Amino acid sequence: MTRVLVVDWPSCKGRGLCHELLPEAIDLDDWGYPVVTSTVSDQLLVNARKAMRACPTLALHLVSERT
Amino acid sequence: MTTTLATTPGLRVETGPALLQHVELGPSLAAHRTLHPARPAPRFSDLAAAVRSVGLSGRGGAAFPFARKLVAVSTAGGRRPVVVVNLSEGEPASSKDAALALTKPHLVLDGAVMVAGALRTRELHLVLPGEGPDVRRAVVAALAERGRDDRVRVRLHDADPVFVAGQARAVVELMSGRPNRPVTSWQSTSVSGYRGRPTLLSNAETYAQLALLMHEGPAAYRRHGTPDEPGTTLLTVHDTRGSRVAEVELGASWSEVLPDLEPQRAVLVGGYHGTWTPAAELLRLPVSRTAMDARGLSLGAGVVLVSDTCPLAHAATIAEYLAAESARRCGPCLNGLPALAVALRRVADGVGGTGEVERLSALVTGRGACAHPDGTARMVRSALTSFGDEVAVHARGGCRYRRADLGGDLS
């Protein structure tokens, strides 16, 4: 099972908290919007959940896909 | 033989072998019944089997296998499905849906009604183009002719006259009384669309093809096209002869469709989200999705634009248009597309490198609520890939094509 970070783009305002809390999986583009760079391993899961909770617009989601 | 339509000045609709048979008889119900007297009301299993047997794919641009969509909607379970016909044709260079509405509305409606019947639903929605009063009039007239015989409740919706208005989720938003723009989709609309119900949303031509298939039967349908890609498809062609909607058999050679095409011209196939190619390359290919996919070209919704100017400048102008058509809901699209257009313009002007275009293309792809940035990036990249040597010529300050007014009219 792979855990994939998905951004609800119309909700995302580019505040960047997700990148601050999960730089291992989220970069920022030229305009401050998140670029997902990797899936979420078990190691990253705790911080991924923190990043999701911290998003001011609840735009960050975690989707589990069967590999 | 052609029929001239008043919708777009100078647009001609040519008589075709299947969908557009006997266009000269007019769009009336009586004319339609002369050509197609039967009134099939297939069960779901028969409909699905026929669709599967000819591999009918959607005509809205993505070529999604229609059988798969039918099954997804019927097996989604729970609530009664909804059938939606997309006539909004947001792509400005496409006129095939308008052509169908004006010449063969009853084929479209027959198809939609058959699908609704097979899915055991009475709810049918038609999405009309924002700036198409002729289309609306034609559809309303056709519905009036049919009266209540179809046993469906029809609702009409008028799309906004913008590029992204015809996107699936944007259509569902429109139907729900919200702004006609894309939103994030967590499930396919086939499974959960309008009011959370399974929503079969397809292009007008798809329904027309389906109607023809059920009227004639798969064997007759297979008389046109190739064994792997049976049937026909509608094209909107813009070239030196003007603009026309034509029906061509799948597998026909592009050289038959575009007999006057000069090999040195540049062609954009598949609309503004399509792919650029030198005419010489296109003329060697058949009108076939598989053959074109193999060469990295997209047939899309059948728009063929023969450029009378430099492909790099033309692509940059289109990219600027597409950037302005962003729904402005997603940061990467709103910010990235203008930057991408600027980078491409710099390449066309010979003052920028392709590296930045490539970087921005990758940056906007897959990062939005809809595929608008993806399609724009595809169009842009294809211009650089197909005309790499022209890029080098521009970098040295030259141009082998007649230079267009940079930033001017799309011609």
Next chain:
Amino acid sequence: MNEQVLWFLNRGTGVVLVAVLTASMVLGITASRGRAGGRLPAFVTQTLHRNLSLLGLALLLVHIATAVLDEYVDIRWWNAVVPWGSSYEPVWVALGALSTDLMLALVLLTALRSHVGQRTWRGVHLTAYAAWLVGLAHGIGIGTDTGERWVWTTYLACAGLLATLLVARSLTNRGPAYHEALR
């Protein structure tokens, strides 16, 4: 407990509460236009905003407790959340209760934000302005120190600061902004 101490604590926590909640709201207002890459990480501002609000809640609880425990005035525990029926200064106490209710709802819904959804949360969160105003009115009306300079200058400074920030924010764009590239 010595009644004088209770009374001082009550008045003190009241005024400090206005300042603390104002500070929290300042962070909330200025952060809503924020992007990453500023002087302070955005999550620091966010955490500070949250902690100041919780500090405010703690101060509110002390403020309520000292009012109830103080036998000089007859204020019951339930007067703190039910906005009517107080025998002492019924109108002003009622405003205090209203402000408390709004704050409690705010804190509760923020804790449950991922369950109630963004739209509901945002609607309730915007009542922070009402909570602040109603609380300030309560303080001005019931406060025996309102005449004191240190009190009304605090109130004025807080109100002025919030008003300025709100006006400044309303003059800039909303939504996913067309940003200048950060790099």
